[in-house]
Amino acid sequence: MSEFNPTMQLAYDYLESTNTVVFLTGKAGTGKTTFLQQIRKQLPKKLAVVAPTGVAAINAGGMTIHSLFQLPFGPLVPGGIEQPELHYNVEKKGLLASLELLIVDEISMVRPDVLDHIDLILRNIKGSAYPFGGVQLLLIGDLSQLSPVIREEEWSILRPYYTTPYFFSSLVLQKTPYVRIELEHVYRQKEQAFVDILNEVRNQQVSAENLSLLNARYIPDFRPTTVDNYITLTTHNGIAQKINQELLEALAGQEYEFSATISGEFPKDAYPTDTGLKLKIGSQVMFVKNDGSAEKRYYNGKIGKVTNIAGSTVFVQCGEDDHEIVVEAVEWTNVKYELEGEAIAETKAGSFAQVPLKLAWAITIHKSQGLSFDQAIIDVSEAFTHGQAYVALSRCRSLSGMVLRNPIMAANIIGDPAVARFNEQAKALQPDQSRLNHDRERYQLFLLTELFNLSELKTLLQSFEGLLPDLQKEVTEVAEKFVRQLKSERSQQAASYFLEKLRLAIEDLYRQLPELIGTSKDIAAKADRLMVWLMNRVRLMEAFSIQPFSTNTYLTLVQSSLKTHERSFLIALSAPVNEKLFLQFIEWREKRAVMEKVMPNMVLTEKTLKVIAERLPATLKALGSMKGVGTQKATLYGAELIGMIRTFQQVQSGTGMEQGQLF
Structure with missing residues (x-):
């Protein structure tokens, strides 16, 4: 790398x-x-x-x-x-x-x-x-x-x-x-003198010389000018709220309120900004999200001032930047993880949409963790716990960009001897x-153990009463005994044994699939997962029945199992409304994943693509409103997906391409 x-x-x-x-x-x-x-x-x-x-x-x-x-x-x-x-x-x-x-x-x-x-x-x-x-x-x-x-x-x-x-x-x-x-x-910091001070604060061993150098940044009654972008970091939330409210009220002009849109599961303690965000022209604000567009106009922690408000749009000027930043509501996603085949896919459990700003004359030190500031007013005179002073001071990019509201005493730098x-x-x-x-050698031994660890098979079979009864005695119980007495020189012989048993199980399961899939969507999904697991484990057993075990071969085979389409015959048995289009989406997703150097499920999950193939959204807005897509992915991939949908519809109907707007 x-x-x-x-x-x-x-x-x-x-x-x-x-x-x-x-x-x-x-x-x-x-x-x-x-x-x-x-x-x-x-x-x-x-x-x-x-x-x-x-x-x-x-x-x-x-x-x-x-x-x-x-x-x-x-x-x-x-x-x-x-x-x-x-x-x-x-x-x-x-x-x-x-x-x-x-x-x-x-x-x-x-x-x-x-x-x-x-x-x-x-x-x-x-x-x-x-x-x-x-x-x-x-x-x-x-x-x-x-x-x-x-x-x-x-x-x-x-x-x-x-x-x-x-x-x-x-x-x-x-x-x-x-x-x-x-x-x-x-x-973050380029000044060696400041880095040295931070190191001493981190280790709770600040020299008198460096404490004096730090306290040289104490400026009594400091008041930043209107062109400065100072933010105050303080120990208590009440202090930060009081500063922000007082300075907002002191501004002349109309107060505007922006309401957040919350859907699904999104915990209150994770709200990135106010649900009712109140702003005035002249408000000092901080961006609370990185810009997801190609322009990268702002980042989490960037400070600026509101210069204009027009409807749902806020205009922000940051420092000496040549252009105002046009800011509109964006979406945060609350992630859940789901299993698709053998891949772990991220899915959207809920969302929070709001203008990505918050009042930023002051914030708590706790909420500043992970952020960086060019100009900050710091008050740790009421520090009450381990690490507060270090977190506050280390948010600053330079010593010259820091102002202390009160001098720092050695007692304010609280550390934990443990x-x-x-x-x-x-x-x-x-x-x-x-x-x-x-x-690495220990890992190879672990992976060899994992090859014959069939406990996941037992979990998968729990959903099916009486399905594949021979697997319990002839496969899972034998595997448990072999793992307890694992010998690498016997691994090829063991792989051959399990290969034969698992192949027979696949044949038996395949005969029962139509009946299982007709039971319910839930049973069909579980049968799909069981079949995928069996086929991928057969591929591993095939490889190591004819060659010695190696880490690289094992990992290569495991990763390739995530990219194959052997699920397609199961898809055919429980086909979505537009199976051919769905398979086109799968092929397109593989190419996009290679281009972006990410796992395919990070583009769009298989579950989401099935829904798109069924609903055939005609516009970017309709696509973006679908679960698992959202505005950002609709913007990135919408033109390609809707293009494929229209081509598919043209072939299906035998008519010319419909002319329409994406938006």
Whole structure:
């Protein structure tokens, strides 16, 4: 990956060629978020992204941990529930059974009991004794930033089991080999003197000289000019709201209110801005989303001033930019993960549409995490918890762009000794090439075990009473015994045995498919999933019945199984209204995925394409309103899709191409 620096490349190599748990850390501004975005685009593993809070989940483009794993919000006592996944439906179990990589963003805010519960759930669902059931975890975050929110009564319940409230105290990580990779090159700040100050604040060891240099930015009674774009970062939400309300009311002129449109599931704690956003001309605002257009006119955290308001459109001038930015409502998506075949697809659970702005004379330090500012007024005189001062100061790109509302005292820089101890001890977890090679060998042994781990087959068969009865005794039970006594030299012989049994199962299932599919759409979908699983596992057994097992061959075969169309004969049995058009969409999606270097389901899911083939939307507006598409994807792909629809209709009707508008 040429765009990665050497440390990022090491992290990518670990994710690509091992299943070792990786804790990716680094100072603010070292590119952790950028790395996450690249991983989502480039890594071929089946992955899901989660975060501890709604806002963090939306920013990371994933789900909250509690939503994906359906966890209660209270303390989760280890050993309290042996099978917390019992209430999951078959689809949820199938999704988690297919998971290869779980990315947890803002890991510094995750409690240890939550991580232990995830471990228990994944081990149960995967039918594996490996930590997290063999699923690789990428834990991203900086322990010097915000810590877990845990009340005293909750900690009194968890204290007997954990030495600290941080994720690294989880029982699973106490017994699991993992690596800590630290990104060190700072991209946000360019001044070495400022970087040095931030490093000392991060380590709670600020020298008198650097504290004096920092406090030189204290300017009593500072009032920014109307052309400046300063934002105040403060410790308490009430203070930020008071500043914003007072300054909005002080502006002359009409007040305009913009109402958000919310549909489906979108948690209130994840709302990116106000549902009733009040603005006046002259309001200082901050963009709360990156511009999804090719022009990239704005980014999350960019500050500007409202220069005009016309209907539903807001005009914003940012600093000395030559042109105003024309701003209209955009959509945020609350993601859910669903299993389609053997691929994990992102689907839209809900949406929040609003002008992507919020009043920005002031925000809380907590809400500033992950953002960067050119000009900021900082007040940490009332800092009350670990990491607040560091988060606030590190949001600034330069020392000269920072103004302190009150001088900073050493007492304002609050740290946690437990974090300092862990950071010092964890230096031994930084891997080198030798450790990477060792972990690659461990991964190969794990994948060999996975080849003969047929527990997912048992889960899939639960939906069908009496279906394929011989599989339980002749396949799944034998596989469980073989895995317990796994010997690599016997793997080819074992693959040949299971190959024969699975081929017979496919023949038997194929004879029963018409009857199963006629039962209900739900049963048809489950039969489709079972058949896909069997065919992909047969392909693996075929390969390793004639050659020794290797990691590269296994991973290549697994990835190719996601791109084949062997589901097409099942599609024919439960064909959508316009099967030929649907198959054209599938072929088009493959080409787009190659062009964009993404997994096909990141273009549009198979489920969504089926609906499009059935409904035949005639305009971009109609296409964009469909579940799983949305305005952004309709803009990107609409012309091609509607073009294919019209050509299909022309062939079907035998008439000339209808002339019409896309909009």
